[in-house]
Amino acid sequence: MNFKLLLVFLCVIGFSLNTSFGQVTDSPKVEEQSASYVKIQRVELTDKYTVVYLEFTERKSPSPQLYGFPQKLNPGSSQIWLDPETRLYKPGETDKKFKFIRAENIPTDPTRKRVTPGETVEFVAYFERLTPGIEVFDFYEGRSTQGQQSWNFYGVHIKNPPKNQLNKSAKLAPKAEEPIKKPLEPAVVPDTREPENTSPEFAVMRGTVYNAKTKQPIPAQIAYIEKGDSLQIRSSSGKYRIGLDPKETYDFRIAAKGYYGSSFSVSPADSASRSGFNHDVYLTPLAIGETITIPNIYFATSEYTLLAESYQELNKLADMMRENREMQIRVEGHTDNVGDFDKNLELSRKRAEAVQKFLIEKGIDAGRIEAKGYGGTRPINKGTSAEEKSKNRRVEFVITKM
Structure with missing residues (x-):
């Protein structure tokens, strides 16, 4: 041969x-x-x-x-x-x-x-x-x-x-001549394929957890609640993928050692692509002098009593202070510049004190928490629309000691 x-x-x-x-x-x-x-x-x-x-x-x-x-x-x-x-x-x-x-x-x-x-x-x-x-x-x-x-x-x-x-290798083999065959009548083959699923069974949320200062990925823990069950995954690279039910709404918490965590809600049905979407997260490092806005803090209009919707976020802040026992903070209240200057100043102070009181009731030593109000003197947005003004009504905390 x-x-x-x-x-x-x-x-x-x-x-x-x-x-x-x-x-x-x-x-x-x-x-x-x-x-x-x-x-x-x-x-x-x-x-x-x-x-x-x-x-x-x-x-x-x-x-x-x-x-x-x-x-x-x-x-x-x-x-x-x-x-x-x-x-x-x-x-x-x-x-x-x-x-x-x-x-x-x-x-x-x-x-x-x-x-x-x-x-x-x-x-x-x-x-x-x-x-x-x-x-x-x-x-x-x-x-x-x-x-x-x-x-x-x-x-x-x-x-x-x-x-x-795969077929490229097969072409190397010499083909033997095949005998001429009489053409057969085409057989009717039943279609056993499943109907196309137009509604995806799950949507994949993917993203990366970053250091908000350096914009570098950081190891993180991603926790969420689905139909009453609390679930969590860990990512050493900061990248994550999670399968979600497109018909549900999810509450997420992102945590990383040495960073202030983030909370947010996600509804896959609201995304442009129901089969997958991106959600990156930026966490602020815990360091002296850092100013961190506390999200999801709610008060009634022109009042300083905390609404129940604020408790989840404040409980997270209390947990963080228990984990970092040397940390001291200054809670700062801010309003927009609409209305009487002195009243806004007093309202912002009382709102900061309401957050301070909540943390003390959760077991955080009073000596670790200072409260101040700045009214409308420190806006983060100088626009005049209702949405832009609402961003100035906020509660922040500044790390004064670690």
């Missing part, structure tokens, strides 16, 4: 074996994940399946609470399982999903597998075969419910080239 022909023949054999046994990606790159104690060890693509090999390690002790959110049952629990509703998605295209088939060495809901602190469990999940060319996918177990943490992986990079690249 001609040497060159033999070489081509061996290449074709190698190609066919590779096609038969699929592509294997060891330790695939994962952009973000919801639980650090579960890792994807390998992804294998066979003729029929996408096989994901995972490793779970039960933590020896639960992590601390984040600004009052209760600790979830995972990690630190004694039972694990894999939700049979888990599926794979092409990022940003929630209609392209690949269903869960079966799992090995881990039960599926409602059964459970009991584990002990420090124990490691290796398990395998089988899904429908990813379409060739999809080289990045999301592993989505679901939105966590009843205090349980779902295992979601976003941006899993694998080897899965398009078919046209």
Whole structure:
């Protein structure tokens, strides 16, 4: 046999074996994940399946609470399982999903597998075969419910080239002449495809947590409430991705050591793209002299009694002062410049004192909190519209000691 022909023949054999046994990606790159104690060890693509090999390690002790959110049952629990509703998605295209088939060495809901602190469990999940060319996918177990943490992986990079690249090697093989065949009548094949899902099952919120001064990403904890359940994830890079129900509204808290946290609400349905949107967060570092506006502080018009809608934000401030026991602050009240100057000055002082009183009632030593009112003398916005003036009506605090 001609040497060159033999070489081509061996290449074709190698190609066919590779096609038969699929592509294997060891330790695939994962952009973000919801639980650090579960890792994807390998992804294998066979003729029929996408096989994901995972490793779970039960933590020896639960992590601390984040600004009052209760600790979830995972990690630190004694039972694990894999939700049979888990599926794979092409990022940003929630209609392209690949269903869960079966799992090995881990039960599926409602059964459970009991584990002990420090124990490691290796398990395998089988899904429908990813379409060739999809080289990045999301592993989505679901939105966590009843205090349980779902295992979601976003941006899993694998080897899965398009078919046209796979077929290039096949063209190297010499083709034998095929006998002439009589054309057959076209067979009627029933359409078994599922109808296109015009309403996405979830929307992906992605973003980065930054230092507001340096504009550099910082490690952070992202906590949110979904249908009464308190959930949290940690990001060592500051980047995050979270799957949300497009029909729900979420309350988020972002925290980072050495920074003042942020709170905000999100409604995926309000975004331009219901399947995904961005939300970056900027946190102010805790340092002497820093002035930080306290968001979501509400008073009745021309009054200084705190409304209940303010309590969540002030509780966060009290938690921060408990964590930083040497910190001292000056609470500052501000109004707009409409109305009597002296009355505005008094109103701003009483509003600052109302915040001071709240913190003292939460156990913060009175000697750590000073209160001052500046009326309309320190505007941050000099516009004349109602919206611009409203930004001048605010409560801030200045760090005077750390």
